[in-house]
Amino acid sequence: MTKTATPFSRPVYLMAKPAGAACNLACTYCYYLEKKHLYAGAGKQLMSDELLETFIRDYIALQTTPNVLFTWHGGEPTLRPIKFYERALELQRKNAAGRHIDNAFQTNGTLINEEWARFFKKNNFLVGLSIDGPQDLHDDFRRAPSGKGSWARVMQTILTLNRHSVEWNAMAVVNNRTAEQPLDFYHFFKEIGCHYIQFTPVVERFYRHPDGRLLAAPTDGAVATMTPFSVTPEAWGHFLCEVFDEWVRHDVGDYFIQLFDSTLAGWMGMTPSVCTLAETCGHAPVMEWNGDVYACDHFVFPEFYLGNIRTTPRKELVQRPELLAFGRDKRDRLTAQCRNCDYLMACHGECPRNRFATSQDGENGHNYLCDGYHRFFSHSAPYMDFMKYMLQHNEAPAKVMEWIADGMPDYRKR
Ligand code: SF4
Numbered sequence: 001m002t003k004t005a006t007p008f009s010r011p012v013y014l015m016a017k018p019a020g021a022a023c024n025l026a027c028t029y030c031y032y033l034e035k036k037h038l039y040a041g042a043g044k045q046l047m048s049d050e051l052l053e054t055f056i057r058d059y060i061a062l063q064t065t066p067n068v069l070f071t072w073h074g075g076e077p078t079l080r081p082i083k084f085y086e087r088a089l090e091l092q093r094k095n096a097a098g099r100h101i102d103n104a105f106q107t108n109g110t111l112i113n114e115e116w117a118r119f120f121k122k123n124n125f126l127v128g129l130s131i132d133g134p135q136d137l138h139d140d141f142r143r144a145p146s147g148k149g150s151w152a153r154v155m156q157t158i159l160t161l162n163r164h165s166v167e168w169n170a171m172a173v174v175n176n177r178t179a180e181q182p183l184d185f186y187h188f189f190k191e192i193g194c195h196y197i198q199f200t201p202v203v204e205r206f207y208r209h210p211d212g213r214l215l216a217a218p219t220d221g222a223v224a225t226m227t228p229f230s231v232t233p234e235a236w237g238h239f240l241c242e243v244f245d246e247w248v249r250h251d252v253g254d255y256f257i258q259l260f261d262s263t264l265a266g267w268m269g270m271t272p273s274v275c276t277l278a279e280t281c282g283h284a285p286v287m288e289w290n291g292d293v294y295a296c297d298h299f300v301f302p303e304f305y306l307g308n309i310r311t312t313p314r315k316e317l318v319q320r321p322e323l324l325a326f327g328r329d330k331r332d333r334l335t336a337q338c339r340n341c342d343y344l345m346a347c348h349g350e351c352p353r354n355r356f357a358t359s360q361d362g363e364n365g366h367n368y369l370c371d372g373y374h375r376f377f378s379h380s381a382p383y384m385d386f387m388k389y390m391l392q393h394n395e396a397p398a399k400v401m402e403w404i405a406d407g408m409p410d411y412r413k414r
């Protein structure tokens with residue numbers, strides 16, 4: 001059992017999509033673009049000033065902690081002008097009531113210029129930049145509708161952000177191609193001086209919905225077919241082990257890879273920073289441009305609709321039985337293979353959206369990436385044990401590098 005005992009013992013996050021699903025790129029594996037079909041006939045799918053005001057007031061009032069985090073997501077949030085976010089900041093100040101407010105901004109990085117960088121710096125935004133490694137890997141998938149790759153423009157943005165000392169980190173997708181070149185991929189981030197990296201595996205299936213959406217919902221079951229760009233469980237395991245081997249020997253304490261940090265958190269019995277490895281879900285619903293709220297960014301499907309912030313009282317929305325059940329289901333609907341797994345404390349059956357495979361005992365609802373995760377947890381276990389021991393004795397986990405160089409002597413006798 002992790003330390004998060006109740007759904008409200010930590011902040012509720014609500015990721016906002018001010019430009020809906022709109023984006024200036026058309027990346028191969030994007031699961032956002034087709035969400036526009038959910039609002040066919042709605043014209044421009046942009047958050048109104050009135051909704052922005054309601055959202056900011058209610059979101060701040062909802063928090064049970066002194067710190068409030070706003071996350072601006074897309075589509076592509078830079079499709080709204082800077083003045084939209086200046087208005088948001090003004091409303092945050094007006095409604096803060098003594099709370100400390102932070103802003104995070106997730107972008108494809110292709111529209112950021114000097115003015116945006118100045119704005120981010122001045123207002124202390126943390127920028128998450130989508131970049132999938134070196135040019136050939138990135139441009140294979142992350143392209144404009146014309147087919148032109150976006151890598152060169154994103155690299156220009158990195159220089160601009162660095163010039164203005166904007167804090168940014170990389171969100172990197174691991175797909176069928178990048179998974180085959182783990183070290184080239186990892187070295188790229190080190191070469192560009194990126195010290196905070198999130199690796200996210202792509203797992204998407206095709207399933208044609210009557211409204212035009214082509215990607216499967218978790219409820220679409222066995223009839224959906226795997227997309228060619230998805231990472232296989234074997235490749236995911238290989239990728240993680242290869243990157244981990246380099247990181248644990250040379251980079252601990254210098255480069256922060258969210259998945260490795262989260263694994264160590266699980267080893268320690270603490271709540272990880274990545275939701276996929278947490279015990280329960282339900283802490284990060286998403287709000288569409290019109291105020292519609294869904295249980296999670298990966299569950300924006302009609303069957304996971306929770307209500308609209310204009311019409312449903314805010315407290316009711318985040319305490320809806322459907323949302324609480326959605327959160328608990330992650331823990332309560334594990335297969336027997338997961339429940340008996342040595343690494344349940346770090347994995348928790350990973351993300352429910354990937355639970356469409358069959359377990360070794362033939363049980364449905366098992367995680368598709370299981371073999372990859374299991375291989376990684378088992379491979380990293382001795383090092384995680386060591387780092388846990390260090391933390392428990394108030395020493396730096398980075399000592400793992402010295403320990404490996406010394407031939408991994410029995411540290412428990414020290
Ligand atoms: S469904 Fe997956 S992505 Fe959504 S909160 Fe749960 S673990 Fe996270």
Ligand code: SF4
Nearest residue numbers: 338341347349370374
């Ligand atoms: S490694 Fe596999 S069996 Fe173990 S908890 Fe994760 S998904 Fe379940």
